[in-house]
Amino acid sequence: ESEDFFESCTPRLDDTYRFYLNKVTGLDREYNSGALHIRDLLSPLFGTLKESVQFNYCFDIAWMVKQFPPEFRDRPVLIIHGDKREAKARLLQQAQPFPHVRFCQAKLDIAFGTHHTKMMLLWYEEGFRVIILTSNLIRADWYQKTQGMWMSPLFPRLPEGSRPSAGESPTFFKRDLLEYLASYRAPELEEWIQRIKEHDLSETRVYLVASTPGRYVGPDMERWGHLRLRKLLHEHTNPIPGEERWPVIGQFSSIGSMGADKTKWLAGEFQRTLTTLGKSSLHPSPPIHLLYPSVEDVRLSLEGFPAGGSLPYSIQTAQKQLWLHSYFHRWKADRSGRSHAMPHIKTYMRVSPDFTQLAWFLITSANLSKAAWGALEKNNSQVMVRSYELGVLYVPSAFDMKTFPIDETPFPVSSSTSGFPVPFDLPPTSYSPKDQPWIWNISYSQEPDTHGNIWVPS
Numbered sequence: 227e228s229e230d231f232f233e234s235c236t237p238r239l240d241d242t243y244r245f246y247l248n249k250v251t252g253l254d255r256e257y258n259s260g261a262l263h264i265r266d267l268l269s270p271l272f273g274t275l276k277e278s279v280q281f282n283y284c285f286d287i288a289w290m291v292k293q294f295p296p297e298f299r300d301r302p303v304l305i306i307h308g309d310k311r312e313a314k315a316r317l318l319q320q321a322q323p324f325p326h327v328r329f330c331q332a333k334l335d336i337a338f339g340t341h342h343t344k345m346m347l348l349w350y351e352e353g354f355r356v357i358i359l360t361s362n363l364i365r366a367d368w369y370q371k372t373q374g375m376w377m378s379p380l381f382p383r384l385p386e387g388s389r390p391s392a393g394e395s396p397t398f399f400k401r402d403l404l405e406y407l408a409s410y411r412a413p414e415l416e417e418w419i420q421r422i423k424e425h426d427l428s429e430t431r432v433y434l435v436a437s438t439p440g441r442y443v444g445p446d447m448e449r450w451g452h453l454r455l456r457k458l459l460h461e462h463t464n465p466i467p468g469e470e471r472w473p474v475i476g477q478f479s480s481i482g483s484m485g486a487d488k489t490k491w492l493a494g495e496f497q498r499t500l501t502t503l504g505k506s507s508l509h510p511s512p513p514i515h516l517l518y519p520s521v522e523d524v525r526l527s528l529e530g531f532p533a534g535g536s537l538p539y540s541i542q543t544a545q546k547q548l549w550l551h552s553y554f555h556r557w558k559a560d561r562s563g564r565s566h567a568m569p570h571i572k573t574y575m576r577v578s579p580d581f582t583q584l585a586w587f588l589i590t591s592a593n594l595s596k597a598a599w600g601a602l603e604k605n606n607s608q609v610m611v612r613s614y615e616l617g618v619l620y621v622p623s624a625f626d627m628k629t630f631p632i633d634e635t636p637f638p639v640s641s642s643t644s645g646f647p648v649p650f651d652l653p654p655t656s657y658s659p660k661d662q663p664w665i666w667n668i669s670y671s672q673e674p675d676t677h678g679n680i681w682v683p684s
């Protein structure tokens with residue numbers, strides 16, 4: 227059957243978790259075995275493309291078109307973006323030479339909201355595939371950064387006349403994806419909602435964790451953002467003896483305003499979510515490790531200081547929350563050969579005290595920000611979400627396991643392990659007293675970066 231054909235001749239991919247890193251230019255080949263470039267994702271080896279949708283934040287349309295193989299380069303592409311006014315005009319102008327590229331502007335009616343969601347809907351002759359990822363559609367995001375993705379199986383078409391609810395997965399991924407797409411209330415997405423209804427998504431083993439802008443009350447509060455994550459952890463994980471010693475890890479590439487102290491959001495509602503395990507009413511305070519690159523990590527990276535152009539932590543925000551930086555750990559990823567490939571991936575997880583097991587793992591577009599995850603308001607009777615975000619949650623119960631063993635040597639990829647390929651080194655490395663978090667709008671001119679340059683933002 228076509229899936230076997232494609233799986234057999236696609237690059238040898240571990241397809242237990244379907245979690246992949248982007249290829250990084252300049253690494254030993256072993257560290258890119260099992261990693262994927264955008265041209266791999268769009269290759270005929272994964273399907274005979276008919277049409278696609280690209281949800282993203284930042285686009286280089288001419289570069290994107292070139293990533294499709296020649297035989298698919300004129301297939302219709304729908305771009306879902308959040309640009310308005312002049313930015314929208316510039317984006318549409320980029321596609322002037324490409325009549326097969328169309329646009330849909332996502333509604334952003336709440337201030338400071340952005341369309342961060344990164345997803346590919348790929349409609350093939352053979353069926354349908356979904357990819358949820360962290361990379362923008364620009365060359366720099368696919369060159370020398372650490373990025374990740376979840377790639378769905380090939381979803382076959384349902385037999386004619388199947389009920390729309392057919393093809394549902396044990397994780398209700400089909401219902402949840404359709405509800406997310408419906409939340410755009412965009413006419414251009416109607417035909418895609420219909421197409422997905424006609425396919426069998428039953429092999430999906432991840433839960434969708436999405437954010438869509440709005441103010442939510444009552445049961446709607448648990449549909450999006452961190453309260454959605456809390457609900458999934460409550461329902462689909464189990465309490466662990468000694469769970470107060472199981473650290474939480476948050477890893478991200480940008481940081482919003484967290485308030486004057488940790489009780490305002492991070493150690494309050496957000497920590498309550500990240501420490502949820504099953505229906506235990508305990509509210510443990512396990513260690514929380516936050517991974518965000520230091521100035522030295524950026525200076526010594528493959529890209530050098532320009533890597534910091536995608537780590538937009540501003541001095542205006544940082545100076546209001548110096549308390550946050552005591553949680554920070556460096557970006558160190560020798561296990562994937564990516565210690566010098568700055569992270570644009572975002573991951574959150576709960577690990578065992580000896581860092582050999584996972585209680586759950588999330589890859590998402592969501593950075594450490596209230597805009598992305600949502601914040602409770604009105605005496606906790608309402609939650610406000612500003613941005614579109616999208617990620618997938620792995621829980622052991624969806625893989626008939628109690629916990630995920632961690633694969634400490636994920637590269638070169640090998641089909642033998644059943645371990646989860648956590649992309650960075652565990653345990654995390656705390657900042658040294660001299661380390662400072664990378665801030666993108668101040669100067670660094672004391673020591674040159676790997677390219678011999680200094681950083682003087684305009």
Ligand SMILES: O=C(O)c1cnc2c(S(=O)(=O)O)cccc2c1O
Pocket residue numbers: 283284341342360362535536537538
């Ligand atoms: O991937 C994204 O969704 C995303 C969003 N925003 C970014 C910004 S900024 O809009 O916050 O200034 C600055 C640099 C990189 C960014 C980025 O990579």
